[in-house]
Amino acid sequence: MSTSPVNSSSSSTSWTSPGAGITGGYNGNSETLRIFIVFFAGLAMYNAAELLITIFLNFNRYSGLYFWSLFWAGLGIIPYALGFLLKFMNFTTGNMRWIAIVLLTVGWYPMITGQALVLWSRLHLIVRDERGDRIIQYTKWMIIIDAIIFHIPTTVLTFGSNGDVKTTTFATGYSAMEKIQMVGFFLQEVTLSSIYIVETVKILRTSLQPHTRTTMKQLVAINAVIIGMDLGLLGLECASLYILETLLKGVIYSIKLKLEFAILGKLVKFVGGARPGQGPRQASVGFLTTDRKTNAQEREMNISDFVDLSRVRSDLTHPSRASDSVPSPRKSSRLAGMDSQYDMARFQHIEDISTLQEGSSTNSSRPTSRRRQRTRDMAV
Template sequence: MSRSTSSENIVATATAGVTGAYEGQSLAWKFSIAFFTGLTLYNALELVVLILVSFTRYRGLYFWSLLISSLGLIPYAVGFVFKFFSVLDGNLRFISVALLTLGWWAFLTGSNVVLWSRLHLIVTGEEGDRILKYTKWMIITGAIVFHIPTTVVTFGSNGDLDTTGFVHAYNVVERFQMTGFFLQESILSFIYIIETIKILRQSLRPETSRLMYQLISINIAIIIMDTGLLGIEYASLYILETVVKGFMYSIKLKLEFAILNRLVRFVGGDDTGGGSLTARSRSLTFVDTEKAQNPVAQRTNTNLSSNIPDFVDLSKVKTDYRYADASRIQRISRSREDDMYGTDIWEDNAKS
């Protein structure tokens, strides 16, 4: 009986805090709140410093989404510390709610935009354009559908009138939005995994394979962390879920920052202020068996293909590339260079 009562008390104190401060006496929960929010703040500040010293051009969707999502972790963590420990009482408590809500908007959707902003590096052709278009609208729709209702019930749960009704609504909406964001991030991660596997099948260079395996591992880790957060939410451990969420997203942003920077340099651009358009051709090696076995075709196409990267298999080209649309090639070249120097690719893809 004492064990069941004790476990019920633990769950009860864990679900407390939706409507206000943590009023329990458990040192374990107080330590957990302080520990995870401290780690979140440390990781966020470290990320901001790394971003500012790593980038020489402060522009572009990748830079701003990474910076904003990292900065968003700070008010999120501070807001929950103020809320759970009753740092601000009375009407001032809404400052805590506003801080954590603002930070939640910034880092949660921001981390998805970080992944999306570099998705164009591994998806190509018409299929890649469709993937970019649909995932872009998925992120925009998710931000509207999931953030707004959750914000309303969060403020309502911490208000003065009918908090019971708002708390019931919050429990439903919170699970709904967490499931939605879980599916959204999983879709982005699965796209990275699938497209990376395609590159691995074509690559013969060990350094390329190493980078692709790292990209796959990081996206698998993101899915695992999201699954863990979703499990904590469905277990109704509100305090644990809120403080662990900030910590896990700070880890995810660190992983994304590390691997996506390498991916940029691998493909051929460098948002940190340099890079070579031939980086990918040096990293990837494609075998053109038809040209290797046909010396006549190889001699015929020598001059025509001199400006074509080494990783292009001309035997797979179905059209006469000798009469390619020069204006289109120039547009593609300019878009690659713009992205290298930090142009906002969100707008570029929206126009297309």
Template sequence: MITSEDPIDGISGELANNTWTLQTALVTFIAISWYNVVELLILVLCTFRRWKGLYFWSLLLSSCLGVFPYSLGFLLKFFTGANSFLSVTVLTVGWWTMVTGQSFVLYSRLHLVLRDERTLRRVLYMIIANFFFLHIPTTVLTFGSNVADRNPLFVHGYNIMEKIQMTGFTIQEVILSALYVYETIKLLRLSSDKSKRKIMHQLVGINISMFVMDLILLGLEYASYYAVQITLKGAIYSVKLKLEFAVLGRLVDVIHGPRRFMPANSLALSSFPYANGSTAFHPPPANPNRSEDFYAHSMTGAISNAERSGEKSAVPDGKILAMTEFSTWVEQRPQSHLCHGEEREA
């Protein structure tokens, strides 16, 4: 049981060590968070041509409606006489959007390196389940520790639940990062392009860096440095979002190739070489900028035509090739099988 003499270090809105050094550190962390949010907002709005999609909205909301209100709530809580209900509501909404939103940012690009639909669904179910199992109980205890009569039972319960939810969300992000690292390493073995390998190495390095940052936050939580941990969390999440934005967008070009309309290349890719040296032309889809749609259309169309004509290709039935896999398959084919396709492109 927590007594009135125990240091609560900001759990119910009061700092146990209210020194100038601590206050300066907390304000610095909040300022870093806001600076990164403003910079990321400008980059996102200027980079995306179409403001839609899970990646765009998860990135935008987790920064603007996540990191910003999360840090603002703690600024109100620690440094102003604002109403407790207001500050806790603001930081709670920000916390929900920041933590779960960042996981959705990773999830939105996971399909580029991971083709197993069952695993992708399980990852999605994990993110949704953790929202209810970790966010909701912690929120109830947060309001009980700050808005109600600040009963020591709520504070004690919050101390326990805070560690549980921190551990749970850390495990969730470690799983997402581990999937990226594992699948990226497999792709590195297929690619000989130095520029692509460089981006893949950056993706691995960023996920390892995010794992280290999560461990720092978890260590501060178990050491009971509550005020430092929760304000540093906003700064760390803003840095992680910027790192993810820097490399995940380039991952599209690595997997599918540059998103530009090139009729000659489209013709070459749509001409799928069979075992007997013949090709079957398939027009590109209506939206050539959607490279993932184009490749799926070309590969599945060629395979189905081969089946109808009784010809056998070297690709297993029903397989949709990723661009990296298709490139590797073509490189391994005898040159004589590709001559006819090259003549058509010329």
């Protein structure tokens, strides 16, 4: 069965004509456009395949919303780009045209909504407390509602505009709905990216560590780039350059996914050392974690940052009872002074033991009782 007359007349118009490409493929004479179609579709699929390989190589466990949203968003780009390649190049005609329509539609769902879920799945890393819980809940329902009110009507109009019954009516409706859903998904992306930008700026104001500030600045820059890319796509859609907009959409979404995967991975490492209940702002200042679940090796690594363990013969990874006790507000100044003197004497004791052990090879005849007497005198 040949393509409908409506499809043929519509597809023969210039690709710069408003709505060109909505119905049927491209039958114009521009070889440059054909090269662009093949190039951008191939680039989008290549970026998606590279992202999928990177995901499986970097994740230790193939589970969680972040993993699956990345996976499906990246995987959706491949049938989306392939479907438009088959459609615009007229590789599928007649009844075979439905293969291209099904492919681009099936890929469009996870590519768009999956992109939003990638950002949403990491919001808990930068928002906290009751306000953070409300933000997470509101944005979750925003994504669900947008998926229902934008995906379903657009799908119906897509199949109708490429069918044989009232094709012109469906194409007119699709042209309007395409702009509506583009604006809706653009506002969704701007909302999520703006939350990252605002919360990241707050973290930057309290952060002291240079690595943390670098990561936060990169997060702000990437979310600003994402908004800029969405603005470019929205501009092409408002200009009714449908072919160019759909070709660039797959490439841009693949680039955005790769950027988000890179920076959100750094964000996970940034907050990975924070204690339960400790926000990223506290971790960014560089506090020493004292969680009970931290093993002895991690505590030793933290202590070694400011203590020369080679000169210490006692176990400093576990605080002594004297240093572990917290002075009461009612404690007298005399007792506080004694505690300070005791702490000073204890560290001097450690230093003296290290010094005596270094000189034991040359002065081994020194009586043991004399050394003990010296350390007791210094402790007093």
